[in-house]
Amino acid sequence: xxxFNDYKSLSGPQFVRLAETDRECLSFxxxxxxxxxxxxxxxxxxxxxxxxxxxxxxxxxMPRAGFCLMGACQDCWVTLASGQRLRxxxxxxxxxxxITTFPGDPL
Amino acid sequence: MSExxxxxxxxxxxxxxxxxxxxxxxxxxxxxxxxxxIDESSIWGGQIYRQQPLIFKRSSKELYGFESGRxxxxxxxxxxxxxxxxxxxxxxxxxAQDHELDTIHDGQTSTTPYSHLIVATGATDRVLPFAxxxxxxxxxxGGAQVCLKFQGCAIGKRVVFMGTGPLLYLVxxxxxxxxxxxxxxxxxxSLSDQxxxxxxxxxxxxxxxxxxxxxxxLRTHGVPVHRSIQPxxxxxxxxxxxxxxxxxxxxxxxxxxxxxxxxxxxSETQLADIVGAKFEFDPAQRAFLPVRDESGRSSIPxxxxxxxxxxxxxxxxxxxxxxxxAFALIADIDIQLLSPTDLQHIxxxxxxxxxxxxxxxxxxxxxPFPENWADNIQxxxxxxxxxxxxxxxxxxxxxxxxxLELNRVKALTRVGMxxxxxxxxxxxxxEIVAECxxxxxxxxxxxxxxxxxxxxxxxxxxxxxSVHKQGER
Numbered sequence: 042x043x044x045f046n047d048y049k050s051l052s053g054p055q056f057v058r059l060a061e062t063d064r065e066c067l068s069f070x071x072x073x074x075x076x077x078x079x080x081x082x083x084x085x086x087x088x089x090x091x092x093x094x095x096x097x098x099x100x101x102x103m104p105r106a107g108f109c110l111m112g113a114c115q116d117c118w119v120t121l122a123s124g125q126r127l128r129x130x131x132x133x134x135x136x137x138x139x140i141t142t143f144p145g146d147p148l
Numbered sequence: 149m150s151e152x153x154x155x156x157x158x159x160x161x162x163x164x165x166x167x168x169x170x171x172x173x174x175x176x177x178x179x180x181x182x183x184x185x186i187d188e189s190s191i192w193g194g195q196i197y198r199q200q201p202l203i204f205k206r207s208s209k210e211l212y213g214f215e216s217g218r219x220x221x222x223x224x225x226x227x228x229x230x231x232x233x234x235x236x237x238x239x240x241x242x243x244a245q246d247h248e249l250d251t252i253h254d255g256q257t258s259t260t261p262y263s264h265l266i267v268a269t270g271a272t273d274r275v276l277p278f279a280x281x282x283x284x285x286x287x288x289x290g291g292a293q294v295c296l297k298f299q300g301c302a303i304g305k306r307v308v309f310m311g312t313g314p315l316l317y318l319v320x321x322x323x324x325x326x327x328x329x330x331x332x333x334x335x336x337x338s339l340s341d342q343x344x345x346x347x348x349x350x351x352x353x354x355x356x357x358x359x360x361x362x363x364x365x366l367r368t369h370g371v372p373v374h375r376s377i378q379p380x381x382x383x384x385x386x387x388x389x390x391x392x393x394x395x396x397x398x399x400x401x402x403x404x405x406x407x408x409x410x411x412x413x414x415s416e417t418q419l420a421d422i423v424g425a426k427f428e429f430d431p432a433q434r435a436f437l438p439v440r441d442e443s444g445r446s447s448i449p450x451x452x453x454x455x456x457x458x459x460x461x462x463x464x465x466x467x468x469x470x471x472x473x474a475f476a477l478i479a480d481i482d483i484q485l486l487s488p489t490d491l492q493h494i495x496x497x498x499x500x501x502x503x504x505x506x507x508x509x510x511x512x513x514x515x516p517f518p519e520n521w522a523d524n525i526q527x528x529x530x531x532x533x534x535x536x537x538x539x540x541x542x543x544x545x546x547x548x549x550x551x552l553e554l555n556r557v558k559a560l561t562r563v564g565m566x567x568x569x570x571x572x573x574x575x576x577x578x579e580i581v582a583e584c585x586x587x588x589x590x591x592x593x594x595x596x597x598x599x600x601x602x603x604x605x606x607x608x609x610x611x612x613x614s615v616h617k618q619g620e621r
Contacts, residue, residue, distance in 0.1 A: 055285055055387065055406070059326045061204045061300035081201040086299045093387040094284045100536045104386050106284030108533065108572065110291035111195055112188060112296075113272040113416075115567035115603055116533060126605065130294075131188075133201075 053092035066130055070122070070139040078134045085110065085117050085129035090144060095119060095129060095142055157591020160477060161186065161260060163241050163419060164268035166194020167218075167463045168470035170226045170456025172266045177232045177473035181487060182236040184260060186241055186251060186380035191225045193288060194270055197462045200298055201222065211280060211297055212356055213322065218463065236260075242423045243599035252604050262451045264477050267420050267438075268470060273410035273453035275572050276311075276521050276579070280382030285406045289315045292408030293322065301440045302328040304406025308391050310334040310379055312515040313412035317362040320371060330371045333403050334393050336411070337515045338376040348510030351503050359514075378524060382407055412515060413460045414575060420458065421597030423451055429590045432509070433459055434517055435575070442498055444473035445480075452477055465504040472497050498580040522576075522583035531580065532573040539580055554578055554593045567603050570595045 056121035064079040071091055078087035088095055094104040095117050098136050108141045117129040122139035162169045165187035185192075193199045197219040202213065212219040223278065237290045243250035249260045273288035280286070285304055287295070292303045296430055304325060306422065308331050309320045316335060324330045348365040349356040366373055379390040380399060420438040421427065426447035427436045437459045446450040453464030454473040475494050486494070497518050525531075527540030545551045545560040554577065557563060563577045564570030570577070574595050587593045 054301075055304060056295065056301040057328070059296065059302050059328060060206060060210075061200075064203060072241050076421070081299075083299060086301055090301075098536060099486050104284050105282065105533075107287070108282075108291060109272060109288050110294040111272065112439075113568065114288075114533070114572045118567070118603075123237065128268070132564055147611070 052095075053089070055089040056086060057091040058090070061100045067134065067136045069134055071136060072141055072143065074106065075145040080134075082134045083130055084127065084134050084138070084140065086130065088119070088140065092142070097143055149349060154621075158263045158481060159184065159261060160264040160266065161262035162266040162268060163187075163458065164194065164270055165192035165226065165235075165237075165250070166196060166268060166270050166455060166466065167188065167222050168270075168457070168466040168473070169194070169266070169268035170222050171467045171470035172268060172452075172454055173233055174225045174229055174475040174479065175471050177229045178540050179464045179478050181478075182233060183266075184262070186238065186239050186260065187251070188238070188240050190238050192235075193219070193223055193238070195272075195294070197222050197419075198294065198298055200300075201278075203301065206300070215463070218467075218472070221260075222467065236256070240604070241419060241570070241603055242601050242604050250599070254267075255605055257604075264452070265423065265475065266452045266454055266473050267446075267457055268422075268443075268454045268466075269416040269419055271413040271415050271456035271460055272571055273315075274412050274414040274517075274575055275409075276411050276518065277525070277529055277531055277573070278379040278381060278386065278409075279529050280388065281525065282530055283382050283384050283388045284386065285384070286389035287380050287406070287408050289313070289319050289408045290408035290413075292406075293319045296322060296326055296328075302406070303408060304330060304388075306331050306404045307406045307408065308332050308334065308402060308404045310336075310377075310407060310409040311411045312337045312390065312518070313410065314359060314447075314511060314515065315410060316515075317359065317366065317410070319408060321362040321365055324366060324369055326373055331368075331402055333366060333371060333373045334377045334379070334391075335373065335515075335519050336377055336379070337376045341516055342514045344516035345510045348513060349507055351504075351506040351510065355507060378518075379409070400583055411517060412511075412562070413456060414571075416457050416571075418569065418597040418601045420446065420451075420453055422599060422601065424448055425451060425453070427594065430459060430510055431590075433592075434589060441471075442501070443476035443479075443494075444469055445476055449479075450480070461504065461508060462502075465501055465508070466499050468501045468504070472501065476587070514581070523581040525580065531576050532561075532563040532566060532570075534568050534572075535562040537561050537563040537573075541579045542577055543584045546581055552581070552585050552587065554581060554595050557581055558595060564595050569598065569601070 078089045095106045108114040112131045161184040167591045191199045208216040241249045274291045320333045355374040378394045382388045383390045392401050426439040430437045444454045452473040454470040525539045529539045545557045551557045578592045581592045
């Protein structure tokens with residue numbers, strides 16, 4: 042069984058850009074690393090353009106990457122370094138946002 | 149309309165700014181009322197006519213295809229009345245009490261009183277799990293569509309679409325047109341279902357033609373369409389790497405890195421439930437739905453239900469239903485406010501809605517709910533993705549703990565108790581209980597709606613939180 046605690050082993054990206062690619066670039070922190078996104082990306086898109094997974098489940102530690110993308114399933118809540126939690130599919134990425142997809146792991 | 153209504157006396161609130169909510173607001177404004185429109189999205193349009201972020205540049209033709217005229221019309225209708233309504237985007241209604249809605253916006257809670265309430269809360273995908281459906285890379289069909297429409301992205305490089313319903317072919321078509329690699333469309337319905345449904349769908353030849361067009365387009369562009377299939381599994385460890393399905397020729401595997409799936413739509417009925425509307429089982433939709441008359445009146449005086457939120461009717465019908473609910477609201481204030489022209493128009497709306505519901509019967513026949521779904525689900529398949537509850541745990545509650553009613557099963561297993569409040573697993577859990585107990589799906593009952601309707605952050609303004617009176621509900 043794969044060790045999902047090692048987020049670095051998770052390949053990516055999951056999403057593929059098909060349109061609207063000439064937007065302004067911005068960088069944000071993902072698990073301690075500076076990565077790129079485009080202005081107008083949701084937090085979910087920004088993360089899944091860099092890796093294939095958003096979070097681990099609380100009970101079994103299984104990887105998840107959102108599901109409904111419309112604010113219904115609640116499977117894409119992520120944590121900012123500040124401790125604030127946000128729903129990734131309905132929040133927009135902002136420069137210098139610091140997101141930890143696996144809170145508790147050493148950065 | 150004979151006179152302008154007193155805006156101080158009447159404070160109608162509309163929840164939802166999709167096709168139904170927008171048409172309802174537009175109609176109330178025409179009668180001089182100033183409705184409050186509360187919507188969870190940052191901009192109006194609902195899911196079907198969801199608008200892309202302002203800095204995106206695609207045309208509405210690119211975004212909505214054949215529906216661009218309707219989408220533009222709904223968007224414009226709302227733009228035209230913005231200064232005549234109180235519009236609250238990015239705002240969640242998380243609870244309702246007697247003539248009050250509890251809302252949260254940007255971490256701040258507040259209370260919105262209403263004299264009349266129009267519930268236009270829309271729908272989400274109807275989900276029936278299969279092994280591996282919680283893996284990264286597996287999304288709902290609606291989610292796959294949002295990804296493209298709202299973000300200009302595909303859910304993966306090599307995508308398979310699976311399940312059934314009109315959205316299955318529409319999303320596959322939209323993806324392929326946008327340049328995504330669509331490996332296959334896997335439909336649980338049979339071609340004979342679709343042929344048998346055609347006479348009923350003639351009621352709306354335009355919509356029927358579009359459906360046929362999508363399938364033909366996919367075929368001519370080399371996208372394989374397989375019918376009468378049964379999903380078996382999404383395989384992979386850290387994310388999906390293949391899909392397995394079964395048909396009468398045997399089991400098939402296709403390597404892919406994304407799956408979009410769903411079985412038509414289910415209504416978002418939580419708010420209607422919390423305000424106390426009466427529900428009844430609807431055999432066609434295989435779900436308990438709030439009772440509404442042909443104009444959208446619920447069992448609660450002053451509460452109306454419009455669009456997909458009270459039963460799946462589709463975007464075009466939702467516009468009609470939104471308008472009708474607003475007319476019903478005006479009529480309930482004072483029937484004299486309606487002119488003979490209004491009354492005639494109401495009759496037209498009702499007859500168009502009847503035509504549309506005939507087409508809907510055809511759609512349900514063309515893409516039938518797979519009623520034997522639960523028979524084929526192994527015990528180790530996760531049903532509740534929030535709480536990670538398996539089919540076996542639900543069956544255990546039925547056979548060993550004698551729970552035959554869905555709320556009892558929830559209490560014993562935590563199925564449907566997680567963050568999504570059963571939006572994703574409720575349909576499937578009910579099907580498994582019915583199958584396991586060998587009882588009719590109707591006898592399983594329905595999960596009661598509970599506040600908060602969706603999760604609310606811990607960090608809220610305490611002084612406004614106290615507005616919520618404890619112990620009332």
